[in-house]
Amino acid sequence: xNKFTIKEENNQLRLDKALANQTELxxxxxxxxxxxxxxxxxxxxxxxKYKVQTGDRIDVEIPKDEVLDIVAEDLPLEIVYEDLQxxxxxxxxxxxxxxAAGHASGTLxxxxxxxxxxxSSINGVIRPGIVHRIDKDTSGLLMVAKNDKAHESLAAQLKxxxxxxxxxxxxxxxxxxxxxxxxxxxxxxxKERKKQAVVSGGKPAITHFEVLERFLGYTLVALRLETGRTxxxxxxxxxxxxxVAGDPLYGPNKTLTPNHGQFLHAETLGFEHPTxxxxxxxxAEVPEIFAEQLKKLRGQVE
Numbered sequence: 001x002n003k004f005t006i007k008e009e010n011n012q013l014r015l016d017k018a019l020a021n022q023t024e025l026x027x028x029x030x031x032x033x034x035x036x037x038x039x040x041x042x043x044x045x046x047x048x049k050y051k052v053q054t055g056d057r058i059d060v061e062i063p064k065d066e067v068l069d070i071v072a073e074d075l076p077l078e079i080v081y082e083d084l085q086x087x088x089x090x091x092x093x094x095x096x097x098x099x100a101a102g103h104a105s106g107t108l109x110x111x112x113x114x115x116x117x118x119x120s121s122i123n124g125v126i127r128p129g130i131v132h133r134i135d136k137d138t139s140g141l142l143m144v145a146k147n148d149k150a151h152e153s154l155a156a157q158l159k160x161x162x163x164x165x166x167x168x169x170x171x172x173x174x175x176x177x178x179x180x181x182x183x184x185x186x187x188x189x190x191k192e193r194k195k196q197a198v199v200s201g202g203k204p205a206i207t208h209f210e211v212l213e214r215f216l217g218y219t220l221v222a223l224r225l226e227t228g229r230t231x232x233x234x235x236x237x238x239x240x241x242x243x244v245a246g247d248p249l250y251g252p253n254k255t256l257t258p259n260h261g262q263f264l265h266a267e268t269l270g271f272e273h274p275t276x277x278x279x280x281x282x283x284a285e286v287p288e289i290f291a292e293q294l295k296k297l298r299g300q301v302e
Contacts (some may be wrong), residue, residue: 006056009201015041016048019058021190033060046188070099072113075106079115080282085150085274086143087116087129090284093139093261098127112144119144120151131155132228137248139287140167140266145274153274158228164270167233168212168286170263170293171242172252175211175219182207182236186229195249197229198239205229207236215297218245218256222267233264245293256293265292 002023010018016034020027033039034048038061041050052058078090081296089108091097096107112119112129119129129144131154143163145151157163189195206226213220219242223233234250237243243251247262256263270281285291 001062002062004058004060005050006054006058007201008054009226012053014048014053015039015046015050015052015058018052019060022191023060023189023229025060025062027193030060033062038062053253054141070104070109070113073105073110074114076106077111077115078284080141080284081280082116084118085146086154087146088269088282089142089144091134091139091142091266093137093287093289096136097132097133097142108142116144116146118146120146120148132158133258134266135231135234135262135264137246137261138167138264138266139284140163141269141273141282141284143269150274154271157271162272164281165225165228165266166268167225168265168267168290169221169223169233170245170256170290171219171221171237171299172245172255173217173219173242174214175209175221175242177184177211179210180208180240182209182240184236184239186232186235196229196235198235203227203229205232205236207233209237213294213298216300218293218297220297234262258289260289263293265290 004022006018007022010021016027016030019025032047040059051058078143078276079087080090081088091108098109099107104166109127109130119130123165129146131143131145131151134140134142143154183206184198185202186196186205187199189197204227208224210222211219212222225232234244234247238250244262244264245256246259265286268281268283270279272279
């Protein structure tokens, strides 16, 4: 049983909508759970249209995840580094990190299970070895844990912000400031569930950026994360009026062509080795489509 307390910003909303705002569950699933009396409000069954009040205690009986049959697949995978404890891989743009219901193949996890035999079990059978994620259309470096002890060490470094993550992005517009910090809380967009947004009451999120090059209508930036919220860079850059070029969710329709997804690349990854304590740092060149786009943009300003 999962327990929630209705927050003030959801006061007087329908029960299904309020819960959708406060959980990771879809509104359609919540409607079904409410109909099946799997949701209690202050110990009582209510209908989906019930208007919640601040402080209402909600109990939700969430069904267990569907058990997926995850199989190893011989997919191309660039392993940048590997030892007995950890691995670093360069995920191509367009590859989903881990399986989900209805999408159990072709993911980074399927490839890892083929190329790297030992993977940590902390995140279960669906996400073996996965310590952190990047979006499907973001390319670049990810750390992989090969046992649970290594996983705990790498996860702790992400939490205490001692690991290093640097991204490169082409964004819309010409950013006037050479450097800056975006500190704005991120949570689910109350109007569009597939999106995140800067919202009051969201989780703290901090992104640092530095301008590397300016072009006609675009800017190449380096970004460093202090926190790791869902879609953080994409949301923060859109928030300051400079969405990532090619971003299908947060960017404008008119963008760089060809458009194969956002021009966002996890270029640098650094962390302390779980066993030796040595700080290790890795870099990956931007993918070919990213490099070709930079050549085109540079040609416009020459």
